[in-house]
Amino acid sequence: GAVVSQHPSRVICKSGTSVKIECRSLDFQATTMFWYRQFPKQSLMLMATSNEGSKATYEQGVEKDKFLINHASLTLSTLTVTSAHPEDSSFYICSASHNQETQYFGPGTRLLVL
Amino acid sequence: GENVEQHPSTLSVQEGDSAVIKCTYSDSASNYFPWYKQELGKRPQLIIDIRSNVGEKKDQRIAVTLNKTAKHFSLHITETQPEDSAVYFCAASNRNTGGFKTIFGAGTRLFVKA
Numbered sequence: 001g002a003v004v005s006q007h008p009s010r011v012i013c014k015s016g017t018s019v020k021i022e023c024r025s026l027d028f029q030a031t032t033m034f035w036y037r038q039f040p041k042q043s044l045m046l047m048a049t050s051n052e053g054s055k056a057t058y059e060q061g062v063e064k065d066k067f068l069i070n071h072a073s074l075t076l077s078t079l080t081v082t083s084a085h086p087e088d089s090s091f092y093i094c095s096a097s098h099n100q101e102t103q104y105f106g107p108g109t110r111l112l113v114l
Numbered sequence: 115g116e117n118v119e120q121h122p123s124t125l126s127v128q129e130g131d132s133a134v135i136k137c138t139y140s141d142s143a144s145n146y147f148p149w150y151k152q153e154l155g156k157r158p159q160l161i162i163d164i165r166s167n168v169g170e171k172k173d174q175r176i177a178v179t180l181n182k183t184a185k186h187f188s189l190h191i192t193e194t195q196p197e198d199s200a201v202y203f204c205a206a207s208n209r210n211t212g213g214f215k216t217i218f219g220a221g222t223r224l225f226v227k228a
Contacts, residue, residue: 004157032214043203043220044158093157100214101146101207105157 003027004096006106013084014114021079021109023094030096033077034103035069038091050077084113116141118206120219128227133191135222137204140185144206147180147187148216153200161202162189194226 003026013019023033032051036044048064050056050071058064068080077096081088089112095103117140127133139147145166150158164171164178164187171178175194180187187206191198201223207216 034216041221041223044218046216046218049215097214100209102148102160102163103216105150105159107157 002104004030004094004104004106006094006109008109009107010110010112012112012114015085016083018080018082019084019111021081021092021094021111023077023079023096023106025075025096025104028096028098029074030077030098031074032097032100033071034095034097035067035077035079036093036095038093038108040091044093047079081111084111086113089113116144116206116215116217118204118217118219120204120222122222123220124223124225126225126227127194129194129196131194133194133198133224133226135189135202135204135224136186137188137206137219138184138186139206139217141206141208141217142185143208144185145209146207147178148205148207149178149189150203150205150218151200152203152221158203191224194224196226196228199224199226 005024007022035047047062048056048058050069052071052074056069071077093108094106097103120137148163151161152158162176164180175192177190201221203221204219205216
């Protein structure tokens with residue numbers, strides 16, 4: 001149990017375009033989903049926390065207008081990187097939780113902005 | 115702000131030996147401490163966790179200890195095997211007015227030599 005999927009697994013886009021990443025909890029209801037960014041050989045950096053039906057809480061330094069998060073249902077959260085630039089290239093990984101404490105991670109999305 | 119320090123950054127052991135990874139945290143309100151294993155190109159997987167009302171927890175070859183006074187917690191892997199090779203992340207979590215927040219350590223890259 002506790003399977004989290006993420007789509008797409010990798011995406012290449014042109015600078016200035018927007019990219020949407022989906023995170024789904026497949027076999028449980030995720031009241032909370034977390035979005036992280038991971039640089040090569042580095043740790044998980046929390047970008048934002050989203051609770052179903054409410055606005056996401058963004059970490060300091062993360063632009064909410066650039067990284068749009070929607071958590072419209074108990075099984076789906078989306079992260080949209082708007083007007084992507086090469087510096088946005090990274091590994092984006094979500095996690096889902098039914099109790100905010102135990103997190104189950106998705107497989108990640110590798111974004112490359114040209 | 116809250117911080118979790120993790121040492122060592124890299125650890126190389128011979129198969130069969132033990133491996134110990136140590137973390138310290140700064141937020142005394144932290145009360146949940148999960149450990150994640152991330153194999154190359156894969157998602158982080160929860161391997162063991164401990165809560166602040168417990169000093170030690172063991173699951174087969176893996177054990178975690180917690181010293182709340184010193185704000186230290188450690189992961190111990192005994193009888194290491196090549197498949198234990200991965201990056202291990204510690205984390206410290208607490209529930210505050212904004213919800214549940216988890217801070218990750220920088221990670222330890224463990225190599226188990228056959």
